Structure formats: C-alpha cells, structure tokens
Amino acid sequence: MRSWKRTLLILAVLALGAGAYAEDITAADAMFTANNIWMMVSIFLVFTMHLGFATVEVGLTRAKNTVNILFKNTAIVAIGLLTYALIGFNLMYPGDFIIPGVFGFGGFGIAAPEGAAGLIDYAGGAYSYWTDFLFQGMFAATAATIVSGAVAERIKLPSFLIFSVIYVAFVYPFVGSWVWGGGWLAEMNFHDFAGSTLVHSVGGWGALASIMLLGPRLGKYVNGHAKAIPGHSMPLLTIGVFLLWLGWFGFNGGSVLSGDPGAVSYVLVTTSLAAAAGIMGSMITTWVLQKKPDLTMVLNGCLAGLVGITAGADAVSVNAAILIGAVCGTVAVMSVMMFDKLKVDDPVGATTVHLVCGIIGTLAVALSPEYTLGVQALGVLTYGAVCFPAAFLIMFVLKKTLGIRVSEEEELKGLDIGEHGMEAYSGFQIFTNS
Amino acid sequence: MRSWKRTLLILAVLALGAGAYAEDITAADAMFTANNIWMMVSIFLVFTMHLGFATVEVGLTRAKNTVNILFKNTAIVAIGLLTYALIGFNLMYPGDFIIPGVFGFGGFGIAAPEGAAGLIDYAGGAYSYWTDFLFQGMFAATAATIVSGAVAERIKLPSFLIFSVIYVAFVYPFVGSWVWGGGWLAEMNFHDFAGSTLVHSVGGWGALASIMLLGPRLGKYVNGHAKAIPGHSMPLLTIGVFLLWLGWFGFNGGSVLSGDPGAVSYVLVTTSLAAAAGIMGSMITTWVLQKKPDLTMVLNGCLAGLVGITAGADAVSVNAAILIGAVCGTVAVMSVMMFDKLKVDDPVGATTVHLVCGIIGTLAVALSPEYTLGVQALGVLTYGAVCFPAAFLIMFVLKKTLGIRVSEEEELKGLDIGEHGMEAYSGFQIFTNS
Amino acid sequence: MRSWKRTLLILAVLALGAGAYAEDITAADAMFTANNIWMMVSIFLVFTMHLGFATVEVGLTRAKNTVNILFKNTAIVAIGLLTYALIGFNLMYPGDFIIPGVFGFGGFGIAAPEGAAGLIDYAGGAYSYWTDFLFQGMFAATAATIVSGAVAERIKLPSFLIFSVIYVAFVYPFVGSWVWGGGWLAEMNFHDFAGSTLVHSVGGWGALASIMLLGPRLGKYVNGHAKAIPGHSMPLLTIGVFLLWLGWFGFNGGSVLSGDPGAVSYVLVTTSLAAAAGIMGSMITTWVLQKKPDLTMVLNGCLAGLVGITAGADAVSVNAAILIGAVCGTVAVMSVMMFDKLKVDDPVGATTVHLVCGIIGTLAVALSPEYTLGVQALGVLTYGAVCFPAAFLIMFVLKKTLGIRVSEEEELKGLDIGEHGMEAYSGFQIFTNS
C-alpha cells in the first residue's frame, strides 16, 4: 500500500493542473477495468462456495467425522488451484486442439501474454489473463468437492486425495474443453451456461461411481431398509447453503464473462428465483411426504434449484427459471428417498443435487427456443458415458491397491480419531454410538 | 462460460487491429457498467444479511428450537423474493399512483422494459431494471425476518409463514411506496435514506404486535420478575452480527443507488463509525449496569448503531454519525431491560434494535439542516399507526383461527422435535430442562 | 433509497432525449468510479477478516473462554476504527513529516478535502478520501487482533483493551508511516506491499512480547514438556481460515490502490497460489512429523502462506509465490513446535503465522530483482527493534499496575464466567476439567 507514491502522483497532477492525468484514459480502459472488477468479484464468490461445501458436508454428517471432512475440503481447494495452474487451465482452454474439438493441451504452467494481449485485448476488454485463470481455477476444485460429500464418513484419506488430483487435473478439464474450450459439443450448439453438466454432473457422476464402489456406511441399511443417520449440525448446514447461494451469484453471474449490466443482472434474477422456487418446491414436497417439514430437504431443495438453473440462467425466461427451480426442489426430495431405496448411501445428497438436478437443468435449457432437447440430451449422455467410467476406473484401481475404505473399527470410532488423531469438538459430550 | 465465443471475438478483434472493437464504447457505457456492478455487489451484501439474521436468532435462543428458526429464515428469503416478484415490486414502485401518493400498483410479475429503457436509460445509467428488482427484493424479506426473531421459540410454523407472506407481499411494499415509491411522505421531504423506518421499524412494529399477542415463553417471567433464558451459541450470534455489519455496507451503500465514489464511500464511513460507536456505547453501559460486560448486549449495541445510522447515513456529519451510534448502543442496553420489565418477551431484542433504534435514527436525521424534526416524527408516527395495527390484525386473526402458539408440551420439548421431528445437534448432550 | 428522485431523473432524461444526460460523463469519471468500487470491495473483504480472526481464535481455544475471545475481537474492531479516525490515519499518513521521514501528524479527526480534491483528484482517480480512510482503518485493528489470539484464555479483559487502544492508536500508525506514509524506509526502497511486516509482524511482535510477560496457560507445560490443550471447534477454525483467505483478496488486492486489471488480478493469483502451496507444504510436513495429518497445522499453513506472500504479492513471480507459500507452510508446522519447546505458549500460533512468516515473506521480496535482501532485512530488524520493546513496555506497565493475568481459579473455571458471567454454549454438556 504505497500511498506515498500516491502522494507524489497527486503532486504531479496538481503541477499539471487537476484532471490533466485523466486525458489519456479511454472509455475502453474504464470499461475493461469495470468488467475485470466484476470478474474478480465473481472469483471471490466462487471461492466462498468451497467454504459452503465444507460446512454443508460437515453439517449433514456425524460429529466424529468432522475433522476429516474439513481436512478434505481444505486440501481440495489447494489441489484444485495448483493442478489447474500446472495442467488444467491449458487442457480445458487449449486454444487450438490437437484432436480437433476433442483434445488439446496448451503446455504446462501459466504465463500471461505480453502487454495488452494479456490485458485489454485478452478477452475483448472483458478481463485479464490472470483473472481468467483464477476464475476458471476456482471452478476446478468444485468437481472433487462434490465427490467429497458423497463419500464422507468412510473413505480413506490418501485414496480420496489421489482420486481428487486425477479427477481435477485430467478428467474435469479434458471433458470441459468440449464445450467451454470450444470443442465439438460447443460447435453442436450444446448449451451449458455455467456448468449444470460440465461442473455439477461431472462431480455427480464421480460421486455416484465412488459410493457404488465404497458401499454404504455401517448401520445405514439394517435388514433391508434404510435407517437415518442424522447430521450433527443444522446451523453449519444452513450456513453452508446460504454461502453456496451467495457463491452462485458469482458462479452464474461471472459466467457472463463480462460485467454487461443487462446480461449479468438478468442471470442474477433467474438464479435467485430458481433458488427460491427450489425452497418452496421442496418445502411442500417434504411437508406432504414426511408429515413434518425436514430442514435438510428444504436446504437440499435450494441447492437443487441453483444447480438446475445453472445451465440456462442466461437463456430461459423468468417464469421458466421459477419452474426449473420448483421442479428441481420437488425432485430433490424424492430423489434423496429413491437413492436410499436403491441402497446407494449418499450422506449429503450430492448425487441428487448435483447429478440428478444437473441433468434436469441441462435438459431444461431446451425451454429456450435457441437450443434443442436432442443436443442437450446428447451432451448429458456424453458426460455420463465418459465421467462415470473414468471415476469408476480410478476408484476401482485405488480399491484394489491402497484400499478406499477405512476399517470397521475406525468407522465406528470416527475418522477424526482414525485419520487425524483429533476431535472436532474437544470437551463436548457427544454420543458416538450411532 | 463460453470462452470459445471469447476466442472468436479476440480473433475478430485482432483482425480489425487491436482496440478497434473499443471504438463504440462510450464513457456513459463504462459508467453504467461500473454503477451496475456496485449495485450488484450491494445485492450480495444485503443477501448475506439473511444469513446474519438466521445465525443471530439461533445464537440467542435455545438449542432445542434451532432447526425451527433456521427453517423460518430460509423460508422467508424464498417467500420474500417470490412475492416481491409477483406483487411487491410493483406495489412499492408503482410508477404512477392510483390514489395519488398513497397507493399504486404496476401490475403482476416482473418484466424489463425493452432495450435501453431497461438498461442504461432505466435509472439514468445507474443500474438496470433487473438489478433494481433484485436489490429491492432482497430488502423485502428483511421485514419478516425481524419478526421471526422476536416470536422465536413458541410460534406455530404455519401461522408464522402465513403472516410473513401477507406482511411482506402487501404491508411492506404498500407503506414503502409512500417514501421510496415517491409517495406523499417523500413529497413532504421525509428522509429515510436506507430504511430505519421503512424496513427496520416496519419489521419492529410487526414484531411488537406479534409478541404481545403471543405472550412470553414459558419460564420467562416467574412470579413477577424476569428470568434469563440464555442463548445457546455465542459464536453463531457473533458470526451473525459481523455478517449483518458486512451486509449493511450494501444496505446503506447500495441505497445511494449508484456507484458515485464520494457519496457511497461517505455512507460507508458513517455506517462503520456508527456501528463502532454502538459497540462502545453498549459496552460501557452493560459494564456499568451489569457489572460484567455482556457480549449479547454489545452485539445488540452494534446492530443498534447500524439501524440508527440507516436513516441518515448520507445526510449527517461524521461526528453526528458517531453520536447516533453511541446513543443507540446505550439505549439498546436499557431498552432490552425495559422490555423485560414490561414483560414483553423478545428473545433476540428485535424490538429494541429495529424498532426503538429505528425510531431514534429516523428522528436523528433532523441533525442535518436539510430535514425537520417535525416531518421525521410525522413519518415515524405514520408507520407506527399503520404497521402495528396491520400486524396485530393479521396475527389476531391467525390466533383465532389456526392458533399461533405451540402446545406447552411442545414448547418444553422444543420446536425442533415438535414442528420438524429432528434435532439441530444430533449426538450432542444438551440439558433441555430449561 | 430514493427511487422517486430516480424517477424524476428519468423524466428529465427522456425530456432531453435518451442518453443526453450521458454527455458530461468522461472516461476519467468512469474509471474513477470503477477504481473506487474496487477499493470499496476490498474494504468489505478486509472487514471480513475480523470475523475470520474471531472464529479462528475461538476454534483453537477451549469452550470456556469463547465469550471472552468473541468480546475482545468485537471490541477491537470498534477501537481500531474510532482511534484511527481520531488519530491513527493522520499519524500514518501525515502528508508532510515533522521529523522528516520519521514522525508526522496531520491533526485530529477526519475531514475530506473540499470538492474534487477529496474525490477524483485525491488519489489520481483511484479512490476517494473516505474510501482511503476506511480501507486503512480496517487494517489498523488487525495488529491488535493478532495479539488477541496469542494471549487468549488468560489475559485480563481491561488490560487487554487498554493495550489494544495504545498499540493501535499510536504504535501501529507511527511505525507504519515509515513505509506507507512515505517515510525513511520507503525512501530506501524497502518493499512491503500489503504488510507482511507493517501489519503482521507488528502484530506478531506485540503478541510475542505479551505472551512472554503473561506466561503459559495452566497445565500447558507439565514437568518440563508441553501438553496439548485442544481447541474446541474445528468447524469454527476452518470457517475462520476460509474467511481470512477471502479477506486476503482485499488485503492484497486492495493494496494495489486501484482497480488496475493487470496488477490486481496478478496479485490475486500470487496470493491464491501461495495459500494453496502453504496448505500443501504444511500438509506434507505435519503428515511426516506427526504421523497423522493435523488439521490445525494445515490451516495454520494456509495462513502462513498468505502472510508470506503479502509483502511481495505484486513483485515476485508465480513460481516464487508458490515457493514462498510452500516454505512458509512447512516452516509454520515446525515453528509451532519450536515455540512449544521454548515454552512460549501461543494457543493459536499467532507468533508463528504472523511474525515468523511475516519475516520470511518480507525477506523473500528480495527474490524480485527490484529489491535487495539488505534493505528488506533492515526493515525487518527495525520493526522488531521498535515494536517488541514498545509492546513489552506497555504490557509491563499494565502488569505492574492493573495486572494482566486472571486468577488461577478464574482461569480454571474459564474467562466466560469470570469476566462476563455467561457461557458460550448454554445447555451443552462440556467437560471443563482441562
């Protein structure tokens, strides 16, 4: 903060006569600065989502596994940013492809083009090279974070970290390049505005594959029917969901890739109304199906609405946005129950929120005349066909080698003691028998 | 995030020679973009306040009612946004009035004026139509949230939700139109910059009416004198107050309705200093009156200062701002005690913070030569005369029909089990006998 | 929110023909508005750090001292802002010095220069006077907050508050003027971009002096070797660290002192990568040294990386940033252990994170060709030579007069009951015997 340089500047200015320094500022410079500020704000908002994910996952699981979840989510952010700097960014935005539209790689590491090429000319005055990298990098970790919630309370820490590195460094950017990198799906006019499919489904498929290989938590399915394993902190869950909604303003709003007032503010409105409708839809559904309204379902419903609108936030009408939110909120409640029926144990509902609603949202883009259900469905299937097997393979290899599941004893005592040798709430009396 | 389109754009640009695309950008466009970004940032900050309210209310109440409070606050945000989109926005900003200066309605639903009329020309280049809607919409839910805290730990969920819908959809925007909608009080030069009266007192009057009809919590007043019912989480309370202060930067700063550097930054300064003075004023007062300084009082004092400065943040001097904050902080401590003397049970001090300090702040605007105490007082009285009876009526009808209070047994066991069938802190050993 | 004035404006506009109002807007105005918005966003982010500090400190200490820590951190923000308005700002940025380069004072209180001089001309169109004050003011409290964590769980509240007032009102701005105020170290080209030394080390030296006078917590060192005193909430700790990282975007990004897209976005990237590298460095180190990876160490490592990059975020290369982060993360783990060996009891690792890594970061600036290790080292030594004795003196006087340590009985029962007469988690069953 070298205000003294500022002082000098001012003196200079005064010397020249006030405002003189202003002459060489163009409207384009000012626009570039404003646009870039918007993108940086979006970076902060997306960053905040990682805290949101951490608290949601912690809130929906048991106290004895809290440290482990927090650890995973902290590590993922670091892994995401560093691998994205090393490989991901240039794999997802290769510039020109090696296998046209399918695969490209711009080389290792990050470096801004010289001069204006890395600044005002980098993206037509919308943002700088560094802003672009960081915005995209903040997205990258998300895919692994989604998996983290689904596998919580039973996965071995090292195996999870290895999975995350591979999934975030290679799978996510590789498949991402097909749309956002300008690949073949983009050319087919497949539309996924901010990532219902590219981010959320990619994470969701990874989560599904992982929990299928991992199996349910001990005591989750007792002689054939599902038992509840209540999360230990509703306040943390709620804090997380609000932070995620907040972050979504940047996740979707930033995906406009400029500060364009009309476009961005419209996206913020569709995003907010879909989230609100998701709350309402899930509230009614849980009240009807469970007699008493379940807070965790309503909060899942809010996220469901947000994931659902992500693909078409810029393209659908306000009413369509509300509809998408309401449908996703309603489906979310049923989907959580369905996965339990199928004995697929997902402690936080990640597969429901990110996979199921990610698919719904991607298809719903067809509500806008510009896009066709066929192409949207093709995109959905493609990502499923690639990401599920990929995640399954990685986890399978880990299962056969390092092993992916903690011992029964450790699972009972909790992963906090087992993996980290510490408690999350030292001194508090907590019944650990469930 | 269609970076590939970006790529095309860049190619185009390079073709034309760098910067060429920039030619048609005007300073007004850039200013519009910057202003709108500021307003969007304010939206995010005001949104954050809803999380702040939720955690404050949870922190100041008992563990056994936590889920219920979180549920209410989540529902309110959704209700606020959806009803505001359907009715509120056009009731509060009707454009032209049906009953001049008193009542107008612009029709159901939201739709942006075509072209520039919804963009740069919508508000003289300050923000777009959608930005306006969302900023105003984020305010709307606040009034109901304020009530939520005061009625906590004993109100029936359905009745509260119905009350919220009516109060937020009709009462708040209707009375709001008198000032911000350009109604009769605005014409009389009544000044309420960001809503000490229009938002906080409106909520406060609703809270007062509700708790008078609801009665105190069991065990609050034992043979004639007040017993303490300690809140269960000081960390959640503190998180909430900090988030509210943060949100207030957007609540007040955004109320400048443009990014004007001088005006906005001045408002941020008066807001911050009033909050700081509120902390100091309440700290000294609680230390003197209670021997030991009470954290909950100091945090209430901070909010008191913020509510107090809200009406005049743009109009009063820096010293006046500090004075207003200090007075509100001091009064807050005494007011909390006074309401207890009056056997009006308000678990979170909502009536003190939002009503009492909202009134003080509105009157204090007269410290600025531009405004008169008489008109400010008239405004205060008007809102009390309309909102208190309105809220009272709604609650009264609910009391006679659905009932507004849970059974004694449910209140003792806690609303989390009663209304939601779940616990907020599963596994934790908590004494529920108080 | 006077939308009605807006309405008038629009009418005016339409009268003049759309866009007419736009004529007198210059690119410089737009740039000024954009820059100032960026600085205001930075203010919000830095403000958020205070909540981050509060939750980190609470998370790493015992439940029985929670209220006291929250109280201190709330008070400090108020003290910081008010004293900075009264004295600090004009002591740190005196304009011209009384003792050249060493000491200056611009007079009591704050007041913006008239007209453009306080606006567009104040800082060459980068931000307004009020923005400058608030941004700097948000930094001020930080130094005292750092001390707060180190002295937690045993210091007398009044003595701590008095210490904070003096340290924040006089010491911090006085020594700060030597660099940011344009003093002698600035003239020697000592570089501390955002305050590894000016903020973090200044706080760190204060912390070290204080805990040396205060002595370790009861039961911390039992017959010669260190016993663990586990913190009571890992979720609060994690929330705090994420909020601090978020805040750092404003702490470092705002220190560019304008919205310059290239400069700011580059700083955000170096800051993020250093934080990520800090996580990785500490993760590996704790895993190796403690067998099981310790979450608290990894989170300290993240902060260590952030403190480390703060001095050179604008000057070092991307790779250097990663290196600095990794080194600080690794050193942090060892340093925490070392301080325990030295029987210097620092419950939150403030001395490690802010002092040790502040020094490393300041020296690491020499990785950039523009700056020399000699001058950087001189700066480090100077601040140590002034701040440590200053803090020591203040605390020593307090120790001999008011006393700085609570009674043994109070320490055992907890400061929440002792200093505030309340519990942080009313109703929860907590073992208070450690």
Added chain:
Amino acid sequence: MKMKENIMKLIIAYIQPEKLPAVKQALYEKEVFKMSVTNALGCGQQKGYHETYRGADIEVNLLKKVCLEIAVNSEFVDSTIEAIIAGARSGNIGDGKIFVQNLEECIRIRTGEKGPGAIG
C-alpha cells in the same frame, strides 16, 4: 456395618427433564438442598417416537431423562421420595422411577467428616 446401613440411603430418580425445576422446588420445601444431577437417556414403557430424517426411518427409543442422586439419612427418605413424586408426576407414562439403595459410608471431602453428619 449393619447399623450404618440403615442410617443412610442413596436415592436415585429418573425424571422428565422438564420436571427438574419443579422437583428441585419440592425438595427445597422439604429442606433437601443437596443433590447431584446428570442427564441420561431412558427407555421404558414410554415407547419413544418415530420420525423420518431425509425420508429414512429414525426410531428414537432412548428418551432424554434427568437422573437425580440424593444421599440422605433414613429419616429423610420418605419425605424426599414424596417431594420427588410431587414435583415429577404428570400422570403420563414416562414420569420415571425412584430407586433406593443403602449407603455404607459418606465422607465430606472438605473436612474429612464421616457418616450421617457428612450427608447434609
């Protein structure tokens, strides 16, 4: 030994948490001022309740109770029991139980004092 056995009793009562204040009140009136309280989970005739959490079944059959332990000299046994009943009875299943045991010895840590005298 024998004798003492009849002199001091340990009364253990499981009651509904919300009744604790009333029971304490009733005990005070009978001049029983000393007691120890812990919170417990109980399972008895009161069948517990079924809820669903995220659609899955959750059967809560361990209900929150409060456990009182009161050491008294035998002449106080009856009045203590009456007081507990007076404060804790609601007539509903789940009101709880009172158990009485012999106490061989009682020592006041502060003074080392032993026997009946140390109880109060």
Added chain:
Amino acid sequence: MKMKENIMKLIIAYIQPEKLPAVKQALYEKEVFKMSVTNALGCGQQKGYHETYRGADIEVNLLKKVCLEIAVNSEFVDSTIEAIIAGARSGNIGDGKIFVQNLEECIRIRTGEKGPGAIG
C-alpha cells in the same frame, strides 16, 4: 429389609459405545425393556492412546464408554447379565464391566406403586 434386598437388584454396566445397539437388542430378546443410559468416560486396562495435537503430546486415557443402569427383579439378574455380555463382548480389552448391587426399594412415580411390581 433383608428379604427385599434379595428381591431387586440394580445392574450397572460400562460398555463400548458402539456396542449399545447390540446390547439393547440382546436385552429386548430377554424381555428386558427398561433401562437408563448415560455416557461416561472410562479408564481401565485398556490403556488409551497417545496423539499429538499441534506437535504437543496429548494422552487420552479416559475413553468414551456408555453406562447402562438396569433395575431388575432377582430372577432376571442372570439373564440380563448374559444379554449384556452377549451384546457387548468383542474379546478385546475395553469390553467393560458389569456391577450388581442390591436395591432396597423401587417406586414408579406415575402411580406411586412400590417394590418389585414397579420395576417392570
């Protein structure tokens, strides 16, 4: 007195927390439906564990246990004990202990009913 003494017993068992569901199951099968549960910390042969927290040594020798208190009529004592053992035994150190005491009296608060009849 003597007689009663033999009629009712209070069984106190300390078990591993994770065994509680199994023990409850086993007790139900033996038709013992009533019990009180508290969580406790235990220290015994099972030596506890050492961890490091921020590099400092942390010795946890008070391990989480669950305490069961079950009042039964003497004819149920053996079957109750068997059930507890059946549910709680893992063969590892730390499985826990069962203690049996005499119970002088038992009162059902709801009805005031006394003696063996009030137990069940």
Added chain:
Amino acid sequence: MKMKENIMKLIIAYIQPEKLPAVKQALYEKEVFKMSVTNALGCGQQKGYHETYRGADIEVNLLKKVCLEIAVNSEFVDSTIEAIIAGARSGNIGDGKIFVQNLEECIRIRTGEKGPGAIG
C-alpha cells in the same frame, strides 16, 4: 451373599471438575487404575452464583461437578478414599462428597470372570 458384600465396594465421588487430573494422579499412586467418570451438576452448601444475562436474573445453583465411580475390593477402600481426598480437597465449600456402597457382584465382560478378581 453376606460375605461377598464385605469383599467389594463401589465408591462414588463428586468432585470439582478442575480437580480430576489431581485425583487421577493420586489414585495412580495408590495403584487404583480403573475408574469411570461422568460429568454431573451438583447442588449443595456451595450456593452457586447469580449473574445477569441481558439484564435478567440468572441463578446458577447447579454447579459443574465430576462424578467418579470406582469399584474396589474392600482392602482398597481406605486408600482409595484417601487418594480422592488428597487430590480433591481445596478446603473450600464445594469440594464434594464420597459415597461408599456394597457391591454384590462384578463381572468382566471380556472374560466372563466374576467376583473380586474381575474388579482390577
């Protein structure tokens, strides 16, 4: 029965929470290694304290205590009691109480072992 009665005792002690480490230390020195600990709230001569919360009166008369349960063979009773007193006494009101009861039986779950041998 009679005999056993004299062989095993259950010692229950309520102490100040902050004294637990000292008491454990003292017990170790007397070679008493096994015990169970729960936290309790106690109300006794120690009058509790008055505070105000948000200006309203809050009377805390249930103070935090720790409850120790130790089963021992009779020859250990005295040394155990001494150890507890040694560790827990501060001379102030609130130091706590020790209660001694007979123990009819003791079973080690792991081995099924019964009687005095199972205690240690």
